[in-house]
Amino acid sequence: MDDRSFRQRLQICWLKCDNASISRTRCRRAFTVLELITVIAIVTVLLALLLPSLGSARESARRIQCQNQLRQLGTALQGYHELNRSLPPGFQWEETEQSAYGWSVPLLSFMELRAVYEQIHSDRLLSDPQNVNARFCSVATFLCPSDITNKTFMLYEEDEESTSESPTPLFELPTTNYLGVFGTIEADDGYPVPKGDGAFLDTKAVRFVEFRRGLSNTIIIGERTMATVPSTWLGVDARGEDAVCRLVGSAMTSPNCVDCDECEFTSRHPGGVNFLWGDGHVEMVSENIDQALYRSLSKRQDDTYSSIHASTLED
Template sequence: MFVRSSAIARKANPWAGARPAHLRSPRPETSQGLQSRAGFTILELLTVVAVIAILLGVTLPAISSAREAARKVHCVNRLKQIGVALHNYHDVYRSLPAGWQWERTEQSAYGWGVPLLPYLEQPAIYRRVDRNRLIDDPANTFVSQTSLGTFLCPSDIYDQNFTLFRDDGDEDDELTTAPIEPLIPLVNLPTANYIAVFGTIEPDDDIPIPEGDGAFPGARCNRFAVFTRGLSNTLFIGERTMGRVPSTWLGIDSLGEDATCRLVGAAIDGPNCEACDECEFDSRHPGGANFLWGDGHVKFVSETIDSKTYQSMSRLYAPLP
């Protein structure tokens, strides 16, 4: 009788006697369910890739711009350091260093950067330079392989040293059908990005070398008193990339290609002029180049500057009325 009533009760309520839901063991997942939850759909994956690409497109230019801004600050500081050295040199010798100084045979010339070395915290390097010997003399081997960060712009892409080759005297090799003769190496030199202002005349066009009309006109020294335009209105030192022409702070062999142009520059058309002569100034800073002025301040000169204004700032003397 009891069994019959229990059976009747279960028929009436099929859930009677079942365990509560929170006490029941979970059902095992089927293999099909696990596979459906194991990865992304193609649409989800493409969405993630697109979001990452957008984020990279926004952040990478900003990071690159910030890095260039930092490099530009370092460039300005190095030019200011050179400016302080020039003023300290002038205080001692009552003149600026010459654009270059010949040794006795006048085959090798040493650049304006060499006499500044003691004022750039490089007295040991200065003592290793023997300006009474040829630049390729074994006595100068050590300094010819010495790269100095003070003369390098962090924004440029450069090798620490370069080889100066003999000038073959033919600027139209691409128009000739004669066999091209191998280049003759003369001397290895340390790279520099900061070049003295020769003026508005190209220093490598004529022999004998013409005298420049700028702050560093060649083998002659200038005193501050002769700058009739005023020091704050006259360009002293500017930038040049290794891509235009490798330049140096040490010196040159006069037989080298574009030899004097490796030490000084001509301000004729404007910074960053791709079609201009190799003696022009340029930089990898967007829009122009940094210049050190006579009073020691550093200012960015735009590549869109009027050429007459640019030339006027590069001359030693003010034009006659």
């Protein structure tokens, strides 16, 4: 065999090897239907395992943020009490006693929110044009990240005798999830507003010395979801539906009670509601707490459970 024939045969062998190699490579890059189904099944199982954990982690982070915001309110309350020797009243009426400004308003200066405070003219009606900016001012510190809230809500006029399906709108107010504890009495029980037995009454300022069972055993601020009743940190109009209940809350039954009064405390956190206590610490109160104990913890002067420590409240 001459050299030319040998080179031709060798070249043909190389081409065959290359084609076979390319064919094998192409085969290796393809997926069969069975392999594709297997991959999808594995991914589905992994997502089913991971998504609940991710959701739980996100809720845990939101709960911690909510507690931190309550601590900020606690720090502001401590500063206010140090300066004024009392907590702010639950609400204060302007001269005509038509508009009431909430306990949160005096705290704004203690929360590095002086600019917001200066937009509020508490000597005028809430509906006054000078209060327009304040009525649309949403403060993130007052909103629980776990709740589904709007920045503002419309306050409607309360008219129990009206048969109209469209109540009269008054004006919009900024939303909050945090309400002062009025006690075991329903705040919206007619006018004049009844005297509560908690930390935030009507126009009366309460001092820490009045908490007979100790600051660490008394709840003073709690959560409420917007679905229970939209609430506000700014103030209300006396004509408004559930007006006073939108500034303060009552501990009458249990946290997260589904069929209870709209003035109760509720949250979207699983298992309970976050509360700020008189000494400034924040802790969740279980929705399964004994009702008598829950009511006692909201009172300024109740010795029934004086030996109860806050650490026993969660399941």
